[in-house]
Amino acid sequence: MANQPLPSDKHIQRRYLRQIQLPGFGEAGQQSLGEARVLIVGLGGLGCAVAQYLTAAGVGNITLLDGDDIALSNLQRQILFDEASIGANKADVAKQKLQQLNSQVQITAIDRHLDLPLAETLIASADLILDCTDNFTTRYLINDVAHFYKKNWVYASVLGFAGQVASFNTRLSCFRCLYPNVSEVPNCNQAGVLGVLPGIVGNLQALMAIQMLCCEQTCNQLVRFSGNDYSLQTIGLAKSRQCLICSGQQEYFQLHSHRCDESAQPRAITASQIKTFIEQHPNAKLADIRSPAEYQEHNAGGINIPLSDFESWFAGQVSQPLILLCQTGKRCQWLLGRLPASSTARSPVVYLEGGLDALTHPTHSLHLLKAL
Structure with missing residues (x-):
């Protein structure tokens, strides 16, 4: 071709x-x-x-x-x-x-x-x-x-x-x-x-x-x-008020989360806690798990590891603190629930609560993330 x-x-x-x-x-x-x-x-x-x-x-x-x-x-x-x-x-x-x-x-x-x-x-x-x-x-x-x-x-x-x-x-x-x-x-x-x-x-x-x-x-x-x-x-066809998806009651990663490792303990940090986390872990890396198209349209820096590739990428990494990022934080929460507790215990892996939506306005936190 x-x-x-x-x-x-x-x-x-x-x-x-x-x-x-x-x-x-x-x-x-x-x-x-x-x-x-x-x-x-x-x-x-x-x-x-x-x-x-x-x-x-x-x-x-x-x-x-x-x-x-x-x-x-x-x-x-x-x-x-x-x-x-x-x-x-x-x-x-x-x-x-x-x-x-x-x-x-x-x-x-x-x-x-x-x-x-x-x-x-x-x-x-x-x-x-x-x-x-x-x-x-x-x-x-x-x-x-x-x-x-x-x-x-x-x-x-x-x-x-x-x-x-x-x-x-x-x-x-x-x-x-x-x-x-x-x-x-x-x-x-x-x-x-x-x-x-x-x-x-x-x-x-x-x-x-x-x-x-x-x-x-x-x-x-x-x-x-x-x-x-x-x-x-x-x-x-018309929208149903009882539909879990159209009513906003559930999102796809919640409806299809039956494979998650419930023993894992996802950890979230807020935008205001980013500075403290980076000070405690100066070698932290930012990993955006959204699709490449979403990342190219708008991002806060870091590396783009799509959700579909993350687990294989993560398995081959040397222990390093990670801040996971998606649009709302929900995909990150779902992903952390899949990762074995033993793998996330070797070095802190957290996600930004609220995701990029929590950084909709220029903030000091956004500048901190872009520096990672």
């Missing part, structure tokens, strides 16, 4: 002529797609269809995430793969196939399943997220982190002869408004699915994604498709 020449305006015009011709789309719509960063979670039947059409449409940057390997039973519906691909990782094979379709699209393949630290990094840097998985746990995780970062996303599911797609502008409603509790609905591996259904529903999902990237006109709609009578039903 690094050696691929940049496409000329004439090349773009020729390649995407048929969609540029569309009223209301035009060159501005194509430019929006070319600048977009899309995360596709899951490369099953839905993900294969979505990835192909977004690549063909010229979405500029696509990240593919799937930790599963290709099996014989996948080939009935996951049409990016073939018999020679069996045993290989889905994301890796999908990237190879998609690059042959459009060499100008920047495609990243990640051989992993989505977890909280990874969601923190990938969703924060994406313009749109597409859920192409088959489990509610991952959907809630995508929803909750997307809500925090104010990112739009598109959900889809299939079962038997039916499927549905929903688009979410998280300022207006979210997946928990639609499904407040974990559903016991079986997935297609348990209940079966007609192979063509993920293709139909995945294409609807890709259509929603393109429209959201260009104009957001489909936000907060649920579309249900029946393969029995070929009917489509569209339902508008």
Whole structure:
């Protein structure tokens, strides 16, 4: 990919002529797609269809995430793969196939399943997220982190002869408004699915994604498709007062904190205590655990170690006092709850209570942090 020449305006015009011709789309719509960063979670039947059409449409940057390997039973519906691909990782094979379709699209393949630290990094840097998985746990995780970062996303599911797609502008409603509790609905591996259904529903999902990237006109709609009578039903979605996320009762790191080490004792310091801490620990280092995009937009200095990378980075460090920093302090609190007590006992590790929000005005404390 690094050696691929940049496409000329004439090349773009020729390649995407048929969609540029569309009223209301035009060159501005194509430019929006070319600048977009899309995360596709899951490369099953839905993900294969979505990835192909977004690549063909010229979405500029696509990240593919799937930790599963290709099996014989996948080939009935996951049409990016073939018999020679069996045993290989889905994301890796999908990237190879998609690059042959459009060499100008920047495609990243990640051989992993989505977890909280990874969601923190990938969703924060994406313009749109597409859920192409088959489990509610991952959907809630995508929803909750997307809500925090104010990112739009598109959900889809299939079962038997039916499927549905929903688009979410998280300022207006979210997946928990639609499904407040974990559903016991079986997935297609348990209940079966007609192979063509993920293709139909995945294409609807890709259509929603393109429209959201260009104009957001489909936000907060649920579309249900029946393969029995070929009917489509569209339902508008609204915010629920009982929703834990939309009501502000919970944030994503609280709802997904079941892996925390409860024996650890997180320690917070206030802005007024920064000077004393630095005087006691003159070799202290400031570590900002927000995403790179957040750090670049505004920071108090120090080093940027994103939440997803922190634990591996921390394990390889020589004992050194640390002040952790995020936007509100809550991510730092969650992270300290995960670190073994033995590791934080070797040298003080604290976090700034209230985070950067506690330093919204120029203060002596802010100057102290920038000097670390």
